[in-house]
Amino acid sequence: MASMAAEFALLSSGLNFKKRVFNLPTTSSPRFKQKINCITTTKALLQEELKKEEEDLKFDVVKEIELRENGFMGMRKTKLVCTVGPACSSYEELENLALGGMNVARLNMCHNTIDWHQDVIRKINKLNLEKGFCVSVMIDTEGSQINVLDHGSPSSVKAEEGSIWFFTTEKFDGCRPFTVQANYEGFNEGIREGDELVVDGGMATFEVIERIGNDLRCKCTDPGLLLPRAKFSFWRDGKLVEKHHELPTFSDKDWSDIEFGITEGVDFIALSFVKDAAVVKHLKDHLLTKNKFVKVLAKIESLESLKNLEEIVEASDGIMVARGDLGVEIPLEQVPAVQEEIIDLCRKLNKPVIIASQLLESMIEYPTPTRAEVADVSEAVRQRADALMLSGESAMGSYGQKAISVLRMTSARMELWGREENQQSFLPQIGESLPDQVAEQICSCACQMANKLGVDAILVYTTHGQMASLLSRNRPNTPIFAFTNKSNTRMALTLEWGVVPIAFDLSDDMDANVSKTTRLMKAKGMMRQGDVILVVSDVIPKSVTPSVYQSFQVVVIE
Numbered sequence: 001m002a003s004m005a006a007e008f009a010l011l012s013s014g015l016n017f018k019k020r021v022f023n024l025p026t027t028s029s030p031r032f033k034q035k036i037n038c039i040t041t042t043k044a045l046l047q048e049e050l051k052k053e054e055e056d057l058k059f060d061v062v063k064e065i066e067l068r069e070n071g072f073m074g075m076r077k078t079k080l081v082c083t084v085g086p087a088c089s090s091y092e093e094l095e096n097l098a099l100g101g102m103n104v105a106r107l108n109m110c111h112n113t114i115d116w117h118q119d120v121i122r123k124i125n126k127l128n129l130e131k132g133f134c135v136s137v138m139i140d141t142e143g144s145q146i147n148v149l150d151h152g153s154p155s156s157v158k159a160e161e162g163s164i165w166f167f168t169t170e171k172f173d174g175c176r177p178f179t180v181q182a183n184y185e186g187f188n189e190g191i192r193e194g195d196e197l198v199v200d201g202g203m204a205t206f207e208v209i210e211r212i213g214n215d216l217r218c219k220c221t222d223p224g225l226l227l228p229r230a231k232f233s234f235w236r237d238g239k240l241v242e243k244h245h246e247l248p249t250f251s252d253k254d255w256s257d258i259e260f261g262i263t264e265g266v267d268f269i270a271l272s273f274v275k276d277a278a279v280v281k282h283l284k285d286h287l288l289t290k291n292k293f294v295k296v297l298a299k300i301e302s303l304e305s306l307k308n309l310e311e312i313v314e315a316s317d318g319i320m321v322a323r324g325d326l327g328v329e330i331p332l333e334q335v336p337a338v339q340e341e342i343i344d345l346c347r348k349l350n351k352p353v354i355i356a357s358q359l360l361e362s363m364i365e366y367p368t369p370t371r372a373e374v375a376d377v378s379e380a381v382r383q384r385a386d387a388l389m390l391s392g393e394s395a396m397g398s399y400g401q402k403a404i405s406v407l408r409m410t411s412a413r414m415e416l417w418g419r420e421e422n423q424q425s426f427l428p429q430i431g432e433s434l435p436d437q438v439a440e441q442i443c444s445c446a447c448q449m450a451n452k453l454g455v456d457a458i459l460v461y462t463t464h465g466q467m468a469s470l471l472s473r474n475r476p477n478t479p480i481f482a483f484t485n486k487s488n489t490r491m492a493l494t495l496e497w498g499v500v501p502i503a504f505d506l507s508d509d510m511d512a513n514v515s516k517t518t519r520l521m522k523a524k525g526m527m528r529q530g531d532v533i534l535v536v537s538d539v540i541p542k543s544v545t546p547s548v549y550q551s552f553q554v555v556v557i558e
C-alpha cells in the first residue's frame, strides 16, 4: 500500500488544490497526529478574551454534550424530525425533545389552529435563543386529497364483510348509519361499477356496486376500520385509478398557511401531494420575489409524483418520502424498494431526504417498539437517509420521549455498522452527476481522504452551505462541522446527514477562521491537542473575483 503522504500527494495533485483547499497538518508524521499549529496559540490567550470570543461561536448545546461525552466518532449522523402535536407542545416537552436529539420540529397544518402553531414556533425560537439548541421549524401543508369528512363517529367505525355503505358528498347533520361523507365533489368521477374502493391503503376494501349522481353505493369485501379522515383510493384490474390531477396542490388554505410560515420565519415548507416540478418552482419563485430563504421540500406521496420523481427532486431543496399516503397509492409491498430508489436519487442529486410515517407506529400506544419497526428504522439508516421522522409517536402518543431515544439508539448502532462497511468497501458509489464538478470532486476527495487517513473531523467554512452539503453527500465516517455566518444556512443544514451547523462570524481570512474556531473548540473541551482535522471552504475572499470563484468553487488564498 502506498504511504499516506504519497496518497495525499496523489489525491491533491490532480486539482492542485493542496494550497487552496485543505489545511491539513504536515504529512511527515507516520500517524498524522501532530497538533494543528493554531491550537498551540491557545495557551497564550487570556481566559477572559476566550469567554468573549466564545460568544461568537454558536454551537448546538446537544451536539456539544454529545461530542464531549462520546468523542467525534460517537456523534449521531442521521437527523431526527418530530411532529409537534398536543402531546409535546409545552415549553418543557419541546425542550425534552430537543435534548433527546430533535433536529427539526414539524408542524402539520392539517391539524389545530394558526394560533396554536404560532405558539409552538415561538417556543422553539425561545428554546434556541435561551438554551442554545439548534432546532429548525418545518411546516407541512394540508394539500388536497380525497378523504372521509364524516362517518358518523368521532373515532373509528367498523365495516363488516358484506355490509352495504353509501359514500356521498351531500352535507348532512347528525348520524346516518352506513354513510360516509367524502370531502370532494368529484370523488366518484371516472369510477365504474366493479371498481375497488380501498380505505387507508388496505384498512378496509369495498366494491362499487352502483354510481348514483355524485355518490357511490359500495359493498364491503374486506372488513376493517374506517378512521376519521381516512383516505380513499380506487383500483381497477390491480392498478390505481388516478384521480389527483383535478385537485390543486395549493388550496387557499395552503397559501395562507405558507404566508403564515414565511411571516413566522420557518426554515422549511414541506409541500403535500406534489405532482410535478412546476408546483415546486412556483413556490420557490414566490419565495424569491419575497426575498425569503425558506427551503422547499417536496413530499413524494402519490403515483404521479413517482412518475415525475427526477424533475421534482431536481426542483426541490429536499424530499420527504411520505410513506403514509404513498402506501395508499402504490401496493404496500412496493414501498420499501421505492424508498431506496428515492434515497439513492436524492444522494445523486444532493438533496436531503426524510423517511416519514409509521417508523415506530406502535409506540403511539406502547412503550416499546416492535422488532419489525426497529428493523425498518435500521434499514432507513443503512440506506443512508438524511433524516427519520416521527408523526403520531411524538404528536399524540404517550411515549414520544422514548420513541426519539429509540431512533437515536438505532441510528447510532447502524451508523457504526456503516462505518465498518465503509472501511471494507470504501465509500458507496454515487457517481459524478452535479453541474459543479470542481466542488463535487473536492468534496468527494476530501471525504475519501478523511476516511483513509482516519482524521478526527472535517471542518467546513461555508456561506450558503454548498460545500457542507456536498461533503455530507459522501457520508464520511467523521462528523462535518459547518461554520457559517448566515442564520438561514445554519438552520437549513440541520436536516443534512452528519453536519453539525455552527454560527460563526466568518472572516475573509481562512487562516484566521481556522485558528479561531479550533482554538475556541479546544477551549470548550471539544477538541484536543493532537486531533487531526480536514478543512474545506467555500468562503470567497474579497481578492477573488466571482468569475474565478465560479470556475473553481473554492477559495484561493495567495
Ligand SMILES: Nc1ncnc2c1ncn2[C@@H]1O[C@H](COP(=O)(O)OP(=O)(O)O)[C@@H](O)[C@H]1O
Pocket: 083, 084, 085, 086, 108, 110, 111, 112, 324, 391, 392, 393, 395, 396
Ligand atoms: N398540531 C396538531 N394538533 C393536534 N393533533 C395533531 C397535530 N399534529 C398531529 N396531530 C395528531 O397526530 C396524528 C399523526 O400526525 P400526522 O401523521 O402528521 O398527521 P396525519 O395522520 O393527519 O397524516 C394526527 O392524525 C393527529 O391526530
Ligand SMILES: C=C(OP(=O)(O)O)C(=O)O
Pocket: 108, 110, 140, 272, 301, 321, 322, 323, 324, 325, 326, 356, 357, 391
Ligand atoms: C407524512 C405524510 O403526510 P401527512 O402526515 O401530512 O399525511 C405521509 O403521508 O406519510
Ligand SMILES: [K+]
Pocket: 108, 109, 110, 140, 141, 142, 143, 272
Ligand atoms: K400535511
Ligand SMILES: [Mg+2]
Pocket: 272, 301, 322, 324, 325
Ligand atoms: Mg401524506
